[in-house]
Amino acid sequence: MKAASSLLAVLLFGAVFAGIVGGYGERESVSALAEQYLAMVPRELGAPNVVTGILITYRGFDTLGEVAVLFMVAAGVGVLLGGKDTTTASEPGREPRRPSELVGNGAEITLPLIFLFGAYVIKNGHLSAGGGFQGGAVVASGTMLLMLALPATKLNHGFLGVTESLAGVVYVGIGILGLVFAAGFLDSHILPLGEFGTLISAGAIPVISALLGVKVGAELSVIIDRFRN
Amino acid sequence: MNEQAPTDGKGIRGLPVLWLLLFILWLIVNASLATPILITGAVISFAIALIFARRSNVWHIAVTPRSAWHFLTYTSVFFTELVKANLNMLRYVYSPRIDIHPGIVRVRIRLKSPIGRLALSNSIALTPGSLVMDVRGETMFVHWLDVKTTDPDQATEMIVAPFEKHLEAVFG
Amino acid sequence: MELTGSILVLTGAFFLFSAGLGLLRMPDTFTRIQAGTKASTLGNILVLAGLGFYHPDWALKLLVVAYFVLMTNPLSSHALSRAAHAIRTPMAPSTMVDALREEGDRQGNGDVS
Amino acid sequence: MGLPVSTLLMTTGFLLVLIGMWGILRHRNILRIIIGFGLFDTGLHIVMVATGYITGGTAPIIDTALGIEQATTRAVDPVPSALVVTAIVIGFSVTAIMLAFAIRIHDARKTLSIDALTESKW
Numbered sequence: 001m002k003a004a005s006s007l008l009a010v011l012l013f014g015a016v017f018a019g020i021v022g023g024y025g026e027r028e029s030v031s032a033l034a035e036q037y038l039a040m041v042p043r044e045l046g047a048p049n050v051v052t053g054i055l056i057t058y059r060g061f062d063t064l065g066e067v068a069v070l071f072m073v074a075a076g077v078g079v080l081l082g083g084k085d086t087t088t089a090s091e092p093g094r095e096p097r098r099p100s101e102l103v104g105n106g107a108e109i110t111l112p113l114i115f116l117f118g119a120y121v122i123k124n125g126h127l128s129a130g131g132g133f134q135g136g137a138v139v140a141s142g143t144m145l146l147m148l149a150l151p152a153t154k155l156n157h158g159f160l161g162v163t164e165s166l167a168g169v170v171y172v173g174i175g176i177l178g179l180v181f182a183a184g185f186l187d188s189h190i191l192p193l194g195e196f197g198t199l200i201s202a203g204a205i206p207v208i209s210a211l212l213g214v215k216v217g218a219e220l221s222v223i224i225d226r227f228r229n
Numbered sequence: 230m231n232e233q234a235p236t237d238g239k240g241i242r243g244l245p246v247l248w249l250l251l252f253i254l255w256l257i258v259n260a261s262l263a264t265p266i267l268i269t270g271a272v273i274s275f276a277i278a279l280i281f282a283r284r285s286n287v288w289h290i291a292v293t294p295r296s297a298w299h300f301l302t303y304t305s306v307f308f309t310e311l312v313k314a315n316l317n318m319l320r321y322v323y324s325p326r327i328d329i330h331p332g333i334v335r336v337r338i339r340l341k342s343p344i345g346r347l348a349l350s351n352s353i354a355l356t357p358g359s360l361v362m363d364v365r366g367e368t369m370f371v372h373w374l375d376v377k378t379t380d381p382d383q384a385t386e387m388i389v390a391p392f393e394k395h396l397e398a399v400f401g
Numbered sequence: 402m403e404l405t406g407s408i409l410v411l412t413g414a415f416f417l418f419s420a421g422l423g424l425l426r427m428p429d430t431f432t433r434i435q436a437g438t439k440a441s442t443l444g445n446i447l448v449l450a451g452l453g454f455y456h457p458d459w460a461l462k463l464l465v466v467a468y469f470v471l472m473t474n475p476l477s478s479h480a481l482s483r484a485a486h487a488i489r490t491p492m493a494p495s496t497m498v499d500a501l502r503e504e505g506d507r508q509g510n511g512d513v514s
Numbered sequence: 515m516g517l518p519v520s521t522l523l524m525t526t527g528f529l530l531v532l533i534g535m536w537g538i539l540r541h542r543n544i545l546r547i548i549i550g551f552g553l554f555d556t557g558l559h560i561v562m563v564a565t566g567y568i569t570g571g572t573a574p575i576i577d578t579a580l581g582i583e584q585a586t587t588r589a590v591d592p593v594p595s596a597l598v599v600t601a602i603v604i605g606f607s608v609t610a611i612m613l614a615f616a617i618r619i620h621d622a623r624k625t626l627s628i629d630a631l632t633e634s635k636w
Contacts (some may be wrong), residue, residue, distance in 0.1 A: 003540070006536070006539040009535070009539065010532055010536050010539070013531075013532060014532050017528035017531070018528075020524070020528070021521060021525055022381065023522050024520070024521065024524060026518040026519070026520045026521065026568075026569050027332070027520075027565075027569070028569055029568065030589070030591045031570055031591060033490060034566075034591040034592060037592055037593065038574060038592065042576050048575055048576040048577060049572035049575045049576075050589070050592040051574060051577065051592045051595045051596050051599070052595070053598050056559065059596065060267065066600055066603050069603070069604065069607055070603060070607060073610050073611060076611055076614070077611065077614045080615065080617075080618055081614055081615040081618070098366075098484055100363070100477055100479070101346075101364050102346070102347055102350050102361070102476065103476060103479070105346070105347045105479050106347055106472065106476040109267060109344065110469075110472065112247060112251055112277050112281045113254065115277050115281075116254060116255060116273070116277055117258070118257070119273045119277070123273075127575075128575055128577065129573065129575065131532055133602075134411060147287050147550060183554075187349075207552070223610055226614075227613065227614075227617070241486075244426075255479060257462060257464075257465055259463070260458070260461070260462070276505065278477065309469055311442070311443055314439045314443075314444065314445045315416060315439055315440055316437055317439075318419070318423060321423070321427075321438075322419050322422050322426060323419075323422075327426060328429075329426065331428075331429070331432055331492070333486075336434075340413065348475075350475070351472065352469070353457065354475030354476075354478060355439055355442055355471075356439060356443060358435065360434065360438065360475075360478060360479070360482055361479050362479070362482055362483055362486055365482055371433070374432060374435055387474075
């Protein structure tokens with residue numbers, strides 16, 4: 001009975017989706033809004049990557065809110081899991097297995113490369129595919145490898161917290177600078193545009209991108225570490 | 230770099246090698262030699278190297294012309310073994326009946342440095358019919374696809390010896 | 402130039418296919434891991450080399466990727482097989498000797514740590 | 515010629531949504547329900563990206579492959595991509611919170627089956 005109703009629900013949704021797909025004609029040209037963005041981001045902001053330009057400047061307030069959501073998730077997971085006593089982690093009478101020497105050393109060798117790649121992705125946010133969120137995720141995956149391969153490692157929560165808060169404060173500070181020196185909150189024109197397509201260009205976008213990367217990386221690392229207990 | 234330098238000098242020894250490696254990697258992924266990229270690369274790779282060179286002694290490598298030469302010969306030996314391993318594997322995979330006698334044997338290794346042991350075990354894992362299961366001190370447990378001998382010395386001669394003499398010269 | 406690249410990519414694809422076939426045909430976990438590791442590593446490297454012939458300006462980046470594969474692929478197979486041995490995954494009936502299990506039994510704790 | 519790219523992408527995305535929905539409805543284990551939610555989420559992201567595809571379009575990044583003057587005609591719609599970045603972050607956040615609750619539930623009940631949680635039934 002239950003299975004039948006579940007199947008019915010899924011099939012109904014499937015029929016609706018099939019209708020949507022069947023009636024969808026592929027678009028031949030972009031919408032007016034997208035055309036506006038595609039023309040304005042390279043000229044006005046000097047950023048080759050249109051998506052990053054939209055995310056960090058035109059919808060900068062939204063991105064700030066997104067980072068705030070991540071912060072609240074880190075805090076929420078901390079509240080939910082932080083107060084636990086650690087005795088439940090390992091059952092008595094069973095010693096945890098010794099981590100492999102080779103895996104530990106391999107992680108020590110790959111970790112610097114992963115973090116370097118994370119920095120590269122963060123730095124390239126305004127030039128090509130990449131940016132703060134993606135680079136932060138790469139950094140957090142490095143943290144995950146660290147905790148899997150070397151379980152003895154303790155993350156320095158105080159340092160991560162300070163770094164993350166500092167990045168957030170500077171981010172908001174840049175936003176307020178935009179209010180004072182340029183057209184509005186989080187306007188990236190407080191710095192010169194520079195030469196199109198080079199590392200130091202596109203106004204404040206690379207700075208904001210780097211701050212986002214640091215903040216997201218630190219927050220995701222804290223969240224992952226909370227789950228480890 | 231002076232602050233809180235560990236008393237036994239652990240970590241700082243590996244710093245130049247790691248810094249140089251990361252910096253070269255940075256230049257390769259950026260594919261550019263512009264000044265801003267050079268500066269940010271130097272700063273970022275130094276920061277990462279400073280953090281990770283302190284953590285472990287993996288990066289204690291001395292680069293000399295002799296070790297570079299042995300590294301090249303090691304690479305060539307390694308690639309021939311890799312191709313041989315694959316042809317071997319193809320023979321097993323496409324044969325109508327798989328007739329093998331797998332088993333785990335022990336071999337002895339002389340290498341001391343962590344990175345040398347890692348390179349050795351990776352080489353063993355990629356050469357004909359062998360896979361490292363565990364390392365305990367000087368004994369390495371190797372899963373062998375087709376066991377020819379259970380004697381540690383003979384097994385060492387057959388599995389480990391081709392790589393070990395080059396790796397010993399490179400990493401010590 | 403492009404022909405060489407295509408041939409290399411095709412050979413790599415053949416090795417990757419053999420890796421998959423090996424996963425299916427081998428008798429137990431460890432031999433399957435072996436087949437998967439070796440053939441997929443060479444297959445990956447050949448595909449990367451073929452790409453290098455298509456785009457010569459990517460050559461250095463592809464070299465870095467190839468070294469990364471060479472470093473991580475055997476390591477992950479080592480971690481997998483070690484974990485599989487520790488939870489006593491059954492081995493093929495034709496297995497001749499298991500020195501690691503003997504070592505674990507000799508140390509007195511039945512659990513191979 | 516084959517099917518248009520956006521149709522393929524949308525079909526894949528909707529199929530993922532259906533699989534995720536089936537997982538949410540039919541499984542009793544909380545972890546599996548969360549995995550179903552993840553599939554649901556990913557499928558919706560793919561559908562969103564597919565709606566932004568323009569026939570023959572390329573990534574909206576100005577470089578040697580896409581000149582600045584052809585940007586408005588040859589690039590795909592960047593707005594759905596920008597929205598999907600937000601959606602991915604929110605999906606991640608929701609998953610993290612759900613996993614945290616799953617851990618708490620496991621601590622309290624020593625089980626991950628939702629059959630044990632009868633008092634939240636109405």
